[in-house]
Amino acid sequence: MKEKKILTSDAAAELVKSGDVVMVGGFMGCGSPPEILSSLEKAGTNNLTLVCNDAGWYMPDKGMVNGVAPLVLNKQFSKAITTHIGLNSEMQRQMLSGETDVQLVPQGTLAEKIRSAGCGLGGFLTPTGVGTEVEEGKEVIEHDGKKYLLEYPLKGNVALLHASVADKAGNLLFARSARNFGPLMAMACDLVIVQADKIVEIGELDPEAIITPSIFVDYLVQTVNAEGK
Amino acid sequence: MKEKKILTSDAAAELVKSGDVVMVGGFMGCGSPPEILSSLEKAGTNNLTLVCNDAGWYMPDKGMVNGVAPLVLNKQFSKAITTHIGLNSEMQRQMLSGETDVQLVPQGTLAEKIRSAGCGLGGFLTPTGVGTEVEEGKEVIEHDGKKYLLEYPLKGNVALLHASVADKAGNLLFARSARNFGPLMAMACDLVIVQADKIVEIGELDPEAIITPSIFVDYLVQTVNAEGK
Amino acid sequence: MEYKPNKNVIAKRIAGLLTDGSVVNLGIGLPTLVGNYVPEGVDIILQSENGFIGLGPVPEKDSIDPFLVNAGGSPVTMIDGGCFFDSSMSFGIIRGGHVDYTVLGVLEVDQDGNLANYKIPGKMVPGMGGAMDLTVGSKKVIAATVHFDKKGNSKLMKKCTLPLTAQKEVDILVTDVGYFEIKDGAFILKETFAPYTADFVKENTEANLIVAEDFKQVEIV
Amino acid sequence: MEYKPNKNVIAKRIAGLLTDGSVVNLGIGLPTLVGNYVPEGVDIILQSENGFIGLGPVPEKDSIDPFLVNAGGSPVTMIDGGCFFDSSMSFGIIRGGHVDYTVLGVLEVDQDGNLANYKIPGKMVPGMGGAMDLTVGSKKVIAATVHFDKKGNSKLMKKCTLPLTAQKEVDILVTDVGYFEIKDGAFILKETFAPYTADFVKENTEANLIVAEDFKQVEIV
Numbered sequence: 001m002k003e004k005k006i007l008t009s010d011a012a013a014e015l016v017k018s019g020d021v022v023m024v025g026g027f028m029g030c031g032s033p034p035e036i037l038s039s040l041e042k043a044g045t046n047n048l049t050l051v052c053n054d055a056g057w058y059m060p061d062k063g064m065v066n067g068v069a070p071l072v073l074n075k076q077f078s079k080a081i082t083t084h085i086g087l088n089s090e091m092q093r094q095m096l097s098g099e100t101d102v103q104l105v106p107q108g109t110l111a112e113k114i115r116s117a118g119c120g121l122g123g124f125l126t127p128t129g130v131g132t133e134v135e136e137g138k139e140v141i142e143h144d145g146k147k148y149l150l151e152y153p154l155k156g157n158v159a160l161l162h163a164s165v166a167d168k169a170g171n172l173l174f175a176r177s178a179r180n181f182g183p184l185m186a187m188a189c190d191l192v193i194v195q196a197d198k199i200v201e202i203g204e205l206d207p208e209a210i211i212t213p214s215i216f217v218d219y220l221v222q223t224v225n226a227e228g229k
Numbered sequence: 230m231k232e233k234k235i236l237t238s239d240a241a242a243e244l245v246k247s248g249d250v251v252m253v254g255g256f257m258g259c260g261s262p263p264e265i266l267s268s269l270e271k272a273g274t275n276n277l278t279l280v281c282n283d284a285g286w287y288m289p290d291k292g293m294v295n296g297v298a299p300l301v302l303n304k305q306f307s308k309a310i311t312t313h314i315g316l317n318s319e320m321q322r323q324m325l326s327g328e329t330d331v332q333l334v335p336q337g338t339l340a341e342k343i344r345s346a347g348c349g350l351g352g353f354l355t356p357t358g359v360g361t362e363v364e365e366g367k368e369v370i371e372h373d374g375k376k377y378l379l380e381y382p383l384k385g386n387v388a389l390l391h392a393s394v395a396d397k398a399g400n401l402l403f404a405r406s407a408r409n410f411g412p413l414m415a416m417a418c419d420l421v422i423v424q425a426d427k428i429v430e431i432g433e434l435d436p437e438a439i440i441t442p443s444i445f446v447d448y449l450v451q452t453v454n455a456e457g458k
Numbered sequence: 459m460e461y462k463p464n465k466n467v468i469a470k471r472i473a474g475l476l477t478d479g480s481v482v483n484l485g486i487g488l489p490t491l492v493g494n495y496v497p498e499g500v501d502i503i504l505q506s507e508n509g510f511i512g513l514g515p516v517p518e519k520d521s522i523d524p525f526l527v528n529a530g531g532s533p534v535t536m537i538d539g540g541c542f543f544d545s546s547m548s549f550g551i552i553r554g555g556h557v558d559y560t561v562l563g564v565l566e567v568d569q570d571g572n573l574a575n576y577k578i579p580g581k582m583v584p585g586m587g588g589a590m591d592l593t594v595g596s597k598k599v600i601a602a603t604v605h606f607d608k609k610g611n612s613k614l615m616k617k618c619t620l621p622l623t624a625q626k627e628v629d630i631l632v633t634d635v636g637y638f639e640i641k642d643g644a645f646i647l648k649e650t651f652a653p654y655t656a657d658f659v660k661e662n663t664e665a666n667l668i669v670a671e672d673f674k675q676v677e678i679v
Numbered sequence: 680m681e682y683k684p685n686k687n688v689i690a691k692r693i694a695g696l697l698t699d700g701s702v703v704n705l706g707i708g709l710p711t712l713v714g715n716y717v718p719e720g721v722d723i724i725l726q727s728e729n730g731f732i733g734l735g736p737v738p739e740k741d742s743i744d745p746f747l748v749n750a751g752g753s754p755v756t757m758i759d760g761g762c763f764f765d766s767s768m769s770f771g772i773i774r775g776g777h778v779d780y781t782v783l784g785v786l787e788v789d790q791d792g793n794l795a796n797y798k799i800p801g802k803m804v805p806g807m808g809g810a811m812d813l814t815v816g817s818k819k820v821i822a823a824t825v826h827f828d829k830k831g832n833s834k835l836m837k838k839c840t841l842p843l844t845a846q847k848e849v850d851i852l853v854t855d856v857g858y859f860e861i862k863d864g865a866f867i868l869k870e871t872f873a874p875y876t877a878d879f880v881k882e883n884t885e886a887n888l889i890v891a892e893d894f895k896q897v898e899i900v
Contacts, residue, residue: 001722001724001733001758001759001760001761002699002700002722027508027509027527027529027531027545028508028527028530028531029531030508030524030525030527030531031525053508053545054585054587057531082585083585083586083587083588084584084585084586084587085583085584085585086584086585086587087531087584092583092584095583096580096583102583104583104585104586106586106587106588106589106590106591107507107545107549107586107587107588107590107591108545108548108549108552108553108588108590108591108595109590109591110545111544111545111546111548111549112348112350112546112549114546115546115771116353117775118771118775119341119767119770119771119774119775120355120356120771120773120774120775120776120816121341121353121354121355121377121774122353122354122355122356122370122372122375122377123353123354123370123372123377124345124350124351124352124353124354125350125351125352125353126349126350126351126553127349127351127553127594127595128553128590128591128594128595128624129590129594130594130625131622131624131625131626132590132621132622132623132624132625133577133621133622134586134590141351141352141379143351143352143381146351148350148351148352150370152372164525167760169760171760171762173437174437174542175437175525176436176437176510176523176525176526176536176542177506177508177509177510177525177526177527177542178525179437179509179542179543179544180508180509180544180545180548181544181545182544183544184544184545184546187771187772187775187777202759202760203759203760205762206438207405207731207733207757207761207762207763208402208403208404208405208408208438208440208762208763209435209437209438210762210763211437211544213732213762213764213772214724214732214760214762215702215724215732215772215777216777230501230503230512230537230538230539230540231478231479231501256729256730256748256750256752256766257729257748257751257752258752259729259745259746259748259752260746282729282766283806283808286752311806312806312807312808312809313805313806313807313808314804314805314806315805315806315808316752316805321804321805324804325801325804331804333804333806333807335807335808335809335810335811335812336728336766336770336807336808336809336811336812337766337769337770337773337774337809337811337812337816338811338812339766340765340766340767340769340770341767341770343767344550344767346554347550347554348546348549348550348553348554349550349552349553349554349555349595350553355774356774356815356816357774357811357812357815357816357845358811358815359815359845359846360843360845360846360847361811361842361843361844361845361846362798362842362843363807363811393746396539398539400539400541403763404746405731405744405746405747405757405763406727406729406730406731406746406747406748406763407746408730408763408764408765409729409730409765409766409769410765410766411765412765413765413766413767416550416551416554416556431538431539432538432539434541436510436512436536436540436541436542437541437542439541439542440765442511442541442543442551443503443511443539443541444481444503444511444551444556445556
């Protein structure tokens with residue numbers, strides 16, 4: 001099996017182009033790739049659409065800044081599709097002022113929209129959001145006496161993910177709860193770049209335990225400063 | 230965490246009732262639970278609806294009989310929802326003669342129908358089957374210039390699965406390609422019974438490597454004669 | 459009768475509702491307290507919608523794992539028998555009815571079981587996170603709130619005014635005054651918590667209220 | 680010119696079409712032969728729709744693993760770097776366009792790229808298995824068949840008569856006579872395999888046929 005190219009985080013960040021839909025793994029920063037995001041902040045690429053569970057922590061008074069929050073401060077996103085921005089006051093400000101177009105999506109629906117895109121489905125019916133503002137502008141389909149919203153797939157140009165271990169072919173493991181949206185985003189983007197805390201030889205990972213198959217991954221970035229164990 | 234009850238395969242088979250929709254894991258027998266199926270054959274419970282990738286091998290001249298094939302011979306299924314019966318001449322005979330109502334479904338669609346049921350979705354849009362006999366009687370929805378069939382979820386009363394290892398809480402691992410439909414069926418049935426080749430203490434399995442979470446499993450059956458390693 | 463807010467009473471009563479072996483999702487804030495009061499002999503499995511079951515207690519400071527957090531982003535632990543999964547599996551579990559109880563905080567709840575807890579237009583826009591899926595998908599939805607808002611208005615409403623999290627999905631409401639089932643367009647008062655009485659609830663409720671046949675006043679210790 | 684069926688020629692030519700690093704699904708039967716002829720220096724990853732990538736060669740008799748079979752149910756092996764998954768992931772990979780080439784056997788194929796390979800009404804009802812998803816989802820669909828049926832009719836049809844596996848999805852047809860692209864309602868002849876000539880194909884084809892500008896006769900060794 002062929003090896004994937006290993007890039008520096010700066011080189012990886014350069015692959016993100018202005019205007020791209022960028023999917024970033026992580027849940028309140030847990031599972032976001034800190035070094036790639038830091039390089040992307042430095043690169044300053046803007047007019048991006050963010051797809052991420054949330055906008056990270058931005059509570060400067062508590063010293064809590066993580067995930068995509070620095071890029072939000074840097075105004076690199078013109079649009080965000082996310083489930084929750086409650087821990088990032090700057091994102092809330094940008095939303096309320098209209099500076100950034102923020103679309104709030106139920107978390108299960110966001111996960112399923114991304115999976116749908118990766119799996120070649122044209123959409124799915126979910127009961128979530130029926131009778132709420134989420135229903136607005138959507139088709140409601142009734143089946144077996146229950147109402148569902150028809151939700152469509154969500155694709156991305158680039159996925160930026162964080163793995164605990166990758167083999168050189170690109171097979172991935174994720175650390176504990178850092179898995180969250182990572183495996184889904186890996187399937188739904190044209191270009192998948194993964195910051196891995198550890199990179200091992202092909203054949204070292206248990207083929208029954210691999211979470212993301214190598215075929216979804218385009219580039220690896222070796223973590224320089226691992227924060228976890 | 231609570232332990233799941235461990236049953237004999239005979240006791241497990243008794244939980245299957247006439248008229249039940251029974252989902253059986255496995256792909257040409259690989260991943261079907263041989264001892265539970267053998268007990269179910271002995272019990273003779275009939276008028277069942279089979280949901281399974283295929284009807285197993287039934288090529289008696291080659292000594293190939295596995296999976297659900299003995300139950301097909303025993304005429305325990307009045308209906309079957311499956312993707313392929315090409316290796317079971319008796320199932321083909323029953324279908325052509327009208328003895329058994331066999332519904333053939335594309336494999337990816339069957340997998341997704343079962344997952345949909347388990348995941349509380351009301352259905353999904355798939356491009357598979359558009360312009361074929363599979364389209365008959367189904368709603369066609371166009372989106373972004375592409376046609377999709379609206380497919381609905383498929384639930385079951387009982388799932389009969391084969392795991393390589395279970396812990397006493399019911400967390401499951403599956404052997405190599407024996408995984409196939411098992412994890413999906415575990416989510417989609419009211420009652421989930423798993424024949425496990427090995428049963429270990431709670432806490433012995435790596436929580437990142439577990440495939441099916443314990444909460445889906447109702448009963449375990451310890452394999453008496455393990456055929457694999 | 460004087461009212462004094464008491465979140466622990468709410469958490470204690472809800473903990474008593476959870477059945478042995480059940481799968482439970484506790485929202486951030488008040489609902490999280492429920493975990494502290496689960497009776498001995500009742501073994502529940504906590505689901506965390508960011509991707510695991512088997513949520514355990516808060517870790518000691520020196521054993522914090524930065525990659526193991528709850529849905530509020532705070533460090534937690536995992537008990538033996540727990541396991542991790544991705545977000546599509548997590549919400550498959552939730553939407554698929556595999557969570558027995560979800561306990562949610564409340565901005566508003568009404569007699570039809572409508573819930574509003576994610577948005578105050580123009581003011582607070584955190585987003586719904588997993589709350590919509592949890593409310594729609596869980597077998598039993600338990601709303602948890604202090605009985606009166608800061609202005610002294612009862613939280614038992616005739617009709618929610620804020621954008622809904624979900625329509626007609628709340629089954630049970632537990633406040634620091636009483637335990638209510640929500641059914642057929644009314645709050646059914648099952649218990650008050652001493653010293654509060656059924657009369658106290660009646661006097662302070664504009665929404666449809668029915669005192670259950672088996673109503674009782676109980677002491678929450 | 681005398682015609683002699685030769686499956687290995689088909690498999691060899693298809694093997695030469697597969698690009699380095701591509702993900703490939705080989706159907707049961709004739710397509711499986713393709714695996715034997717992949718040129719040196721071309722590293723492909725075989726997907727097996729029953730749930731893994733990294734399909735390896737047939738095992739020695741004494742090292743058969745009963746839990747590692749291909750989509751035909753026969754024992755196989757896995758190469759380093761392969762991994763297992765469930766059927767929803769497997770067909771997510773297939774339907775999602777993550778398989779670069781799928782090679783399928785054929786009952787009928789026509790000038791519009793329609794394919795029939797799963798059913799002969801009243802006679803053969805094995806079922807479509809994964810064939811419909813593979814045909815619809817793969818980036819390039821390669822149909823593999825001997826050029827003439829047993830009655831001597833060309834397999835290059837104007838219009839399929841059997842129930843379709845998929846509509847307008849076949850990109851390439853390789854027979855033991857030539858290599859064709861299917862585009863805009865015609866078979867485009869790219870190559871014939873010596874000794875067959877373009878004239879031989881023309882004489883034996885009723886369907887729309889276009890000889891490509893860069894047509895050449897090649898030797899398959």
